[in-house]
Amino acid sequence: MELGTTWLGLPLKHPLIASASPLTGSVEAIRRVADAGASAVVLESLFEEQIDLEAMALDDLYHVGADSFAEVSSYFPETSRVYHRPEEYLDLVADARKAVDIPVIASLNGRTRGGWLDYAGKLEKAGAHALELNLYQLPHDARISGAEIERNYVEVVRTVKQAVGIPVAVKLSPFFTAPAHFLRQVAVEGGADGLVLFNRFYQPDFDPETLEIVPHLELSRSAEVRLPMTWIALLYGRVPADFGLTGGVANAQDAIKALLAGARVVAMASELLRHGPERIGQIVKDIQQWLVEREYRSLFEMIGSLSQKKAADPSALMRANYMKVLHSWHG
């Protein structure tokens, strides 16, 4: 059974890749993920704020007392986790390339069209096979319109694409008024080779005891697959980019849904954090068994087969389904 797929033009032995997380933030961890059978690895992100902080720290040597330094450094919580300095991140990419024989995808995480984007070229030089650009902004400023935010994102993608020769995937949140139009722009005008749907939105929490706002990270659950699955199914074959699904994949059933929708890869974090990266082997086996039982000859035969473009009942993904769902409740 042929489980091979391609992602951003890179041939992969199967569709399960390790998404950016602490499991992909050091060479030892990356080696473990590769040994466990991941077909590619997305490194933990290098953040715009980390690059700015480094630049400001250097600048501070010459201009004492820059307020902005204090502001940027406040983004970084006091934890035991070590954040990579940008130069160290370049070493991580180079060392990961030497340590494993699967594609190494570097990850840049930010939101503005600033000097931090120079790191795209540096990551390519360090040896990254591809880049994942995670664009994440909480649009809290009531003076900035959705159109402005979208224009900025497309420009960020275009800037990166012009700076590098390696393929670029863009990871985005689902919170856009017209995701279909916007994602198409990211691919067509920005030049993104792949779209990774979706970034998770980590809401902070209130602690009623201490009256403090506290960070709160919950690992995902299988039910979360349905949001990216639906959008990939709607856009497969209609937006000229590869689709990758991230969010909620915990077993073979979840991964199979992603592939049926049209994803070429499934990027996993939570399930691997819960049970260790070795979980990948079992999920690959289960996908293989599913395909054999249904007499598929290759993975490509099933990718996108339940997308709106190919499904027997395209309306099942549209508003008609909304009414059906509401009327399907029998208490």
Ligand SMILES: Cc1cc2nc3c(=O)[nH]c(=O)nc-3n(C[C@H](O)[C@H](O)[C@H](O)COP(=O)(O)O)c2cc1C
């Ligand atoms: C602890 C943790 C750290 C993460 N760090 C990053 C990161 O550095 N960059 C990034 O793009 N995504 C990061 N993610 C998001 C994951 O890569 C993934 O896209 C998301 O968790 C959805 O997949 P999942 O449901 O399999 O966890 C992180 C997720 C977790 C749980």
